[in-house]
Amino acid sequence: MVKSAQDRFTLSGLPVKPFYGPDDPPAPLEPPGQFPYTRGIHPEMYRRRLWTMRQFSGFATPEQTNQRYRYLLEQGQTGLSVAFDLPTLMGFDADHASSLGEVGKCGVSICSLEDMETLFDGIPLDKVSVSMTINSPASILWAMYLVVAERQGVSWQTLNGTLQNDILKEYIAQKEFIFPPRPSMRLVTDSIVFAAEQVPRFNPVSISGYHIREAGSTAVQELAFTLRDGIEYVDCVLQRGLPVDSFAPRLSFFLNSHNDFFEEIAKFRAARRLWARIMRDRYGAKEERSWKLRFHAQTAGCSLTWQQPYNNVMRTTLQALAAVLGGCQSLHTNSLDEAYALPSEHAVTIALRTQQIIAHESGVAAVPDPLGGSYYLESLTHQMEEAALDYIRQIDEMGGMIPAIERGFPQQEIADASYRFQRALEDGQATIVGVTSFQAAESQPIELLQIDEAAGHAQFEKLAALRARRDNARLQRSLEALRQAASGTQNTMPFICDAVRSYATVGEISDTLRGVFGLWQEKSVL
Amino acid sequence: MNKPIRVLVAKPGLDGHDRGAKVIARALRDAGMEVIYTGLRQTPEMIVDAALQEDVRVIGLSILSGAHNAIVPRVLDLLAENGMIGVKVVVGGIIPDEDAEQLKKKGVAAVFQPGASLEEIVEFVRNSAAQAA
Numbered sequence: 001m002v003k004s005a006q007d008r009f010t011l012s013g014l015p016v017k018p019f020y021g022p023d024d025p026p027a028p029l030e031p032p033g034q035f036p037y038t039r040g041i042h043p044e045m046y047r048r049r050l051w052t053m054r055q056f057s058g059f060a061t062p063e064q065t066n067q068r069y070r071y072l073l074e075q076g077q078t079g080l081s082v083a084f085d086l087p088t089l090m091g092f093d094a095d096h097a098s099s100l101g102e103v104g105k106c107g108v109s110i111c112s113l114e115d116m117e118t119l120f121d122g123i124p125l126d127k128v129s130v131s132m133t134i135n136s137p138a139s140i141l142w143a144m145y146l147v148v149a150e151r152q153g154v155s156w157q158t159l160n161g162t163l164q165n166d167i168l169k170e171y172i173a174q175k176e177f178i179f180p181p182r183p184s185m186r187l188v189t190d191s192i193v194f195a196a197e198q199v200p201r202f203n204p205v206s207i208s209g210y211h212i213r214e215a216g217s218t219a220v221q222e223l224a225f226t227l228r229d230g231i232e233y234v235d236c237v238l239q240r241g242l243p244v245d246s247f248a249p250r251l252s253f254f255l256n257s258h259n260d261f262f263e264e265i266a267k268f269r270a271a272r273r274l275w276a277r278i279m280r281d282r283y284g285a286k287e288e289r290s291w292k293l294r295f296h297a298q299t300a301g302c303s304l305t306w307q308q309p310y311n312n313v314m315r316t317t318l319q320a321l322a323a324v325l326g327g328c329q330s331l332h333t334n335s336l337d338e339a340y341a342l343p344s345e346h347a348v349t350i351a352l353r354t355q356q357i358i359a360h361e362s363g364v365a366a367v368p369d370p371l372g373g374s375y376y377l378e379s380l381t382h383q384m385e386e387a388a389l390d391y392i393r394q395i396d397e398m399g400g401m402i403p404a405i406e407r408g409f410p411q412q413e414i415a416d417a418s419y420r421f422q423r424a425l426e427d428g429q430a431t432i433v434g435v436t437s438f439q440a441a442e443s444q445p446i447e448l449l450q451i452d453e454a455a456g457h458a459q460f461e462k463l464a465a466l467r468a469r470r471d472n473a474r475l476q477r478s479l480e481a482l483r484q485a486a487s488g489t490q491n492t493m494p495f496i497c498d499a500v501r502s503y504a505t506v507g508e509i510s511d512t513l514r515g516v517f518g519l520w521q522e523k524s525v526l
Numbered sequence: 527m528n529k530p531i532r533v534l535v536a537k538p539g540l541d542g543h544d545r546g547a548k549v550i551a552r553a554l555r556d557a558g559m560e561v562i563y564t565g566l567r568q569t570p571e572m573i574v575d576a577a578l579q580e581d582v583r584v585i586g587l588s589i590l591s592g593a594h595n596a597i598v599p600r601v602l603d604l605l606a607e608n609g610m611i612g613v614k615v616v617v618g619g620i621i622p623d624e625d626a627e628q629l630k631k632k633g634v635a636a637v638f639q640p641g642a643s644l645e646e647i648v649e650f651v652r653n654s655a656a657q658a659a
Binding site for chain 1: 539540541542543544545548549551552553555561563565566567569591592593594595596597620622639640641643644645
């Protein structure tokens with residue numbers, strides 16, 4: 001079907017004109033590395049240092065994932081990113097009834113400090129920066145990581161890494177929440193304060209639009225909700241009396257790189273411009289480092305197709321290119337088989353090679369913001385910025401992101417957008433190659449990573465041995481101390497570290513916190 | 527006039543990815559059915575209990591985490607134990623072909639994999655409900 005030019009829209013529904021020229025919204029463009037950083041946070045960008053190639057991975061047991069990490073590092077990957085399984089993400093041990101059938105399936109199973117020690121066995125934490133995708137029980141897994149570093153002789157003062165720890169987007173999109181929003185925000189705030197004081201080079205939160213987008217939001221919604229979440233965290237930490245410049249430089253971001261090439265680049269540029277102004281003008285931050293939005297990007301998992309899976313390599317390449325042209329600091333490229341399963345070693349190697357080809361062969365890393373000044377891109381950047389500001393104002397008027405979540409506002413906006421998109425596919429207004437058009441009669445067989453129930457059994461046995469072996473009196477004292485801290489106003493992090501040192505499990509520590517904070521039941525928004 | 531078809535859409539297991547379940551629930555509702563959406567983290571017991579209370583003819587289960595082989599047979603067993611033989615179970619999500627065949631052998635009416643169209647799903651549920659009536 002041929003559409004008339006005036007009917008064109010970006011993937012997110014922004015209108016696209018027949019062409020763009022000098023009369024379109026002008027861009028008074030500062031050089032890269034200068035406020036408000038539209039063109040990038042460094043003057044030289046990738047000329048000086050390439051982005052970190054960080055593939056998110058984890059499956060089955062800590063032993064198996066440790067092997068995969070060593071393989072990825074041998075292949076030239078420059079950072080690690082831990083994927084935990086659903087029981088770990090939800091604060092259950094492998095032997096809990098709710099973990100049935102889920103152990104090691106969507107990520108690695110980590111139940112105790114012992115597992116964390118195995119996960120990083122032979123991997124020097126002073127050399128490799130590690131990102132951990134963990135939210136509700138983030139303080140627990142971070143404490144385990146800190147204790148492993150301590151035992152490797154790596155000082156917390158020099159330890160690099162990133163904790164996702166973004167609970168707001170869980171209520172909004174990914175739904176891996178345990179406690180209600182307000183006590184959850186207290187845990188996040190505790191960890192940001194603890195990082196500022198004791199682990200100053202660690203990013204204690206990675207404010208994430210990725211999952212918001214995967215849940216079906218538009219690019220504008222992803223941008224707006226993510227930045228408004230950032231504002232919420234800043235407000236919470238300021239209430240603890242920390243000056244903004246003492247923690248803001250360590251707030252990091254995580255954005256999706258989706259199909260609409262120019263719209264995505266515009267989104268990344270608009271994100272930097274908006275955050276710089278929010279930090280300087282809304283909060284009066286004085287340090288440049290507080291103004292700079294640093295982000296990790298991941299290509300869009302939800303864009304991958306089950307049909308004709310090799311086409312996913314091309315999708316991922318375009319999305320990765322958009323992230324690089326948008327100035328990301330680190331990047332994960334999805335593997336061709338991820339509509340089916342966690343990636344095989346073969347598939348993840350192609351995904352890593354995709355980044356290496358963009359970095360070393362395409363030439364795009366030679367100049368910061370090479371598309372800057374494009375009439376279309378500058379106009380889109382401006383549109384994204386204005387549309388995001390509208391949402392931010394709306395949420396401000398509701399009293400902030402927590403009241404907005406409690407009334408289901410971002411959830412409803414996302415549900416509407418995802419339904420609109422699915423309808424557009426059904427009506428033929430949107431196309432997915434190989435699915436809604438250009439179907440192939442035969443499927444292309446691919447080799448898949450299989451995870452059986454053996455991981456569950458192995459974790460089960462290790463847990464039983466650990467529970468029998470450890471000093472249970474010491475364990476109970478540490479959990480009781482944590483319970484009291486959580487009931488009061490002390491920072492919970494030192495108490496969680498102590499419980500971890502006594503080999504309390506993820507489930508036991510989570511249960512202690514559940515006892516104090518209660519559980520969150522969401523009202524489903526259709 | 528016929529009574530509207532009643533469908534339970536449920537999200538079992540620990541996974542929180544509810545985009546698919548919500549889109550399907552909405553499409554079934556737009557097609558004139560009465561849809562009860564259970565929300566997240568339902569055990570097989572909770573799902574079968576809800577199906578009994580709500581007197582539905584079809585149950586749609588959305589599972590993306592790989593836990594389908596542990597969860598779906600349990601739902602089927604509980605339905606049988608409660609004498610709810612006529613209730614059709616439809617599964618959607620990331621279900622490999624071999625597993626889909628196994629689940630169908632155990633009594634699942636249909637498995638919809640990624641890329642299935644809303645039209646196809648709505649039509650199937652409509653026909654299953656007619657048979658289950």
